Amino acid sequence: MTSALLTSWGRYPRYAQTPHGNTWRGDLHARLIQVTKAHGCTLPFGNGRSYGDSCLSASNHVLYMRSLDRFIQADWTTGVITAEAGVSLDEVLRVAIPNGWFLPVTPGTKYVTLGGAVANDVHGKNHHMRGTFGGHVRRFGLARSDTPALICSPEQNAELYTATIGGLGLTGILEWVELQLMPIRSSLIETIHIRFNSLDEFFALSAELDPAHEYAVAWIDCLAKADSVGRGVYIVGDHAGNGRLEYYNEHGWSLPVTPPLSLINRGSLRLFNTLYYRAHKPGRNRSCISYEPFFYPLDRILNWNRIYGPHGFQQYQCAIPENDSARAIAELLTVISREHQGSFLAVLKRFGHKESPGLLSFPLPGVTLALDFPEQGETTAKLFEKLDAIVRTVAGRLYPAKDAHMLGVDFRTAYPAWERLEVLRDPALTSHFWQRVTA
């Protein structure tokens, strides 16, 4: 159990969180009441892989969930597992892969807890095939301050089930989660990398190849200018039909200290982007690699968020409805390039049409663009104002899991079901994010 103060992944905004440990899931109701009595309110905290302030309690006192990390049940004939909410996706993979099962949906880091994955209804590179994480959650246990423990499923306490998926940890504490896994024959991924020169090319590739592949995503060189705006690398992947079923057992390395200045600047970004783009030869390049570098390349450096220095960074992730996606993404990239504020992690991906079960889930049919920016006060705020204006015009929305700046009015317009979530919210649970956007 950690005793150090906790931050979110972007290390911005800085509201250091005091963790309150938990050992037994049966004690969660009592812990919730105890911490709330002492500090006014609290919030469950998974592994802090959310970037902004949605995982930060308004009282700066959180219930630390990572220590609830036991598996409860697994049926390897059906691929249904039940585990405590603090179990990480990496721990699920460790037991599931050798038995021929994989996560049906995984975000770009395996260091996320089951509770965090449900509370943000996370998406992965296969949204166009399988929708969001919540769509594979059969049931969960929920502790609230105002009732005895509940079991929630599409049939039982159905309203709390839909509100808790994507419910930002506000409807109660997930005690355990029952998840349907996806069968695989190999832990290897067959990939194709294709370099493209424009957004038009990206959209053509995505229309042609997304429907034929389980996973699809693109990296964008967001410092490219003029004719090159929108160039990047489009990547598709599928689980190999046969091969080994092997859990990837190596752990990444750590940055020992936070550098005094951000290592991400215009020069390092331009170099990285150009090298990465040129590292991919023209044409369709096939390879077969372990699932680890395919899904989790960033996990090789355990605390890579420190490279942004003491001020931290913000991620900007928006979803743009289908009809406006080409035009709006071009506008967003042009603004970013013009302001010389490129990001070295710029990810573009098409969302599919599978409806997610969550009341406040982020994905919508269209595309999503995600970019990281060093936190630079006014400069970042001014850039985000311009990006927000574009997203607003096309009725797009921002992802609360990544957000530290969204205006309340934009949140309430983009997520009209927020009022229902407010009614269902456990009165003991509030985040800085929720205070900011519902005030």
Ligand SMILES: Cc1cc2nc3c(=O)[nH]c(=O)nc-3n(C[C@H](O)[C@H](O)[C@H](O)COP(=O)(O)OP(=O)(O)OC[C@H]3O[C@@H](n4cnc5c(N)ncnc54)[C@H](O)[C@@H]3O)c2cc1C
């Ligand atoms: C490198 C990287 C890549 C990422 N890629 C993606 C991606 O591809 N797709 C995507 O969707 N997201 C992505 N994310 C975001 C990440 O998946 C989510 O923010 C996730 O919810 C973090 O989970 P966590 O366990 O760290 O929870 P935290 O960040 O600690 O908390 C997240 C939310 O879950 C709530 N919560 C945590 N535990 C519980 C519980 N037991 N009961 C109730 N609520 C709980 C918290 O209150 C909070 O609201 C990425 C993050 C990183 C750092």
